Amino acid sequence: MYKVILIAILFFIQKGFINAQQNKMVQIQEGSFVPLYGSTDKKPVVVKTFFIDIYPITNDDFLIFLKKNPGFSKSKIKGIFADKSYLSYWESDFDFGNINPKTPVTSISWFAAKKYCECQGKRLPTIDEWEYVAMADEKKIDARSKTEFNKYILSWYEKSKTYENSIGKTFKNHWGVYDMHGLVWEWTADYNSIFLSGESRKDKSEDKNLFCGGASVNATDLMNYAAFMRYAFRSSLKAQYSTRNLGFRCASTTRK
Amino acid sequence: MKKIILAIFIIALNLQSCKEPKTTATTSKEKPITDLSIYNLPSKWTNQEGKNIELKSLKGKVLVMVMIYTSCKAACPRLVADMRAIEEKLDNETKKNVKLILVSIDPVTDTPQKLKSFAIANKLNHDPWILLRSTEENTREFAAILAVNYKQISPMEFSHSNIISVFNPDGELIYQQEGLAVNNEKTVETINQEAKKF
Numbered sequence: 001m002y003k004v005i006l007i008a009i010l011f012f013i014q015k016g017f018i019n020a021q022q023n024k025m026v027q028i029q030e031g032s033f034v035p036l037y038g039s040t041d042k043k044p045v046v047v048k049t050f051f052i053d054i055y056p057i058t059n060d061d062f063l064i065f066l067k068k069n070p071g072f073s074k075s076k077i078k079g080i081f082a083d084k085s086y087l088s089y090w091e092s093d094f095d096f097g098n099i100n101p102k103t104p105v106t107s108i109s110w111f112a113a114k115k116y117c118e119c120q121g122k123r124l125p126t127i128d129e130w131e132y133v134a135m136a137d138e139k140k141i142d143a144r145s146k147t148e149f150n151k152y153i154l155s156w157y158e159k160s161k162t163y164e165n166s167i168g169k170t171f172k173n174h175w176g177v178y179d180m181h182g183l184v185w186e187w188t189a190d191y192n193s194i195f196l197s198g199e200s201r202k203d204k205s206e207d208k209n210l211f212c213g214g215a216s217v218n219a220t221d222l223m224n225y226a227a228f229m230r231y232a233f234r235s236s237l238k239a240q241y242s243t244r245n246l247g248f249r250c251a252s253t254t255r256k
Numbered sequence: 257m258k259k260i261i262l263a264i265f266i267i268a269l270n271l272q273s274c275k276e277p278k279t280t281a282t283t284s285k286e287k288p289i290t291d292l293s294i295y296n297l298p299s300k301w302t303n304q305e306g307k308n309i310e311l312k313s314l315k316g317k318v319l320v321m322v323m324i325y326t327s328c329k330a331a332c333p334r335l336v337a338d339m340r341a342i343e344e345k346l347d348n349e350t351k352k353n354v355k356l357i358l359v360s361i362d363p364v365t366d367t368p369q370k371l372k373s374f375a376i377a378n379k380l381n382h383d384p385w386i387l388l389r390s391t392e393e394n395t396r397e398f399a400a401i402l403a404v405n406y407k408q409i410s411p412m413e414f415s416h417s418n419i420i421s422v423f424n425p426d427g428e429l430i431y432q433q434e435g436l437a438v439n440n441e442k443t444v445e446t447i448n449q450e451a452k453k454f
Binding site: 081111 | 294407417
């Protein structure tokens with residue numbers, strides 16, 4: 001009888017050890033903010049306390065996942081879950097070549113990102129959660145009205161190939177989270193909940209605030225412009241898509 | 257004590273639930289599930305009768321699907337009207353090979369009972385109509401497959417894309433009609449052609 005318990009306990013210790021190797025998370029305290037897009041009448045959206053990975057998922061992390069879930073390797077993945085560019089920069093199913101293992105994994109479809117997180121007992125963050133964490137700079141929870149902060153984000157949008165950098169080299173924000181800006185774009189759970197004006201889809205709510213005015217460039221315009229870029233990018237995605245600058249990290253409602 | 261151990265193992269098993277669902281060994285007669293088939297999705301659904309069904313059970317039919325929610329006042333009645341307009345133009349001979357399916361984007365509100373009364377109120381409570389709901393997560397995933405975007409904007413209101421999707425018997429998306437009250441000629445033609453192949 002005790003043996004059984006012992007085995008069970010050992011099983012858990014091992015389980016815990018495996019988890020410890022995975023991405024560490026930090027707690028994000030409940031709060032509210034008015035996102036650029038997605039709240040009715042500009043009312044604040046409440047983000048409940050949750051946990052988020054400190055870093056985006058790396059090529060190394062993803063390789064471990066693929067070895068356990070070979071169905072998601074580049075030659076095995078079903079067409080409905082990923083397009084042809086899925087992991088296109090990998091040499092083969094279980095080999096990402098001689099790139100730095102600590103660089104973020106990209107060219108990942110939403111299905112693969114979602115599956116990865118599920119396999120860690122986690123999930124993808126929602127857009128609101130992601131944006132809430134991303135509005136913090138080193139000091140403030142909401143740095144969106146700071147000119148410097150916005151300039152930093154926008155200057156990154158102009159840089160190319162930042163996906164070749166290792167994780168954790170950008171600034172550590174108020175929550176202790178790295179790389180929300182400056183490394184790669186990231187998948188969110190509900191990326192397909194955006195309706196942007198000018199899209200061909202009819203009959204949806206529009207948000208006139210999405211468009212920047214002409215020449216005036218103050219901090220608020222910069223902030224809206226940076227956020228607009230992210231929302232526009234998300235709205236252009238389909239779940240099978242994968243591009244070289246799009247990675248992901250996981251979140252969780254409870255501590256993992 | 258035994259109960260505790262059992263509980264521990266059940267929890268432990270749950271932790272491993274991410275394992276890929278083994279595609280159930282297909283019998284030699286059955287066609288394997290193709291790469292682009294929605295039947296690769298393991299998700300479980302409930303219909304308006306409260307019966308649990310797996311998507312896979314619809315394999316072999318031509319599916320015409322639309323995502324709606326029953327408390328919707330604006331676009332959904334028109335989407336249902338569009339679906340009905342399609343039904344009217346289906347070939348009588350091959351209609352039996354077609355299923356017209358409404359999928360709820362509001363599974364919290366749209367209980368099977370709600371779906372049932374919606375079906376009755378809209379005269380959809382008979383073959384070939386099926387009303388489905390699943391978990392919020394499965395619904396989000398299914399919408400991702402259909403490239404349908406939706407967002408809850410208030411407790412009883414959603415924004416959503418107006419797309420009617422046609423799947424062949426293998427579960428592959430073969431046609432989408434976008435917008436409200438648009439010309440459905442091509443949609444109907446696609447469905448009838450596909451249903452004739454049986």
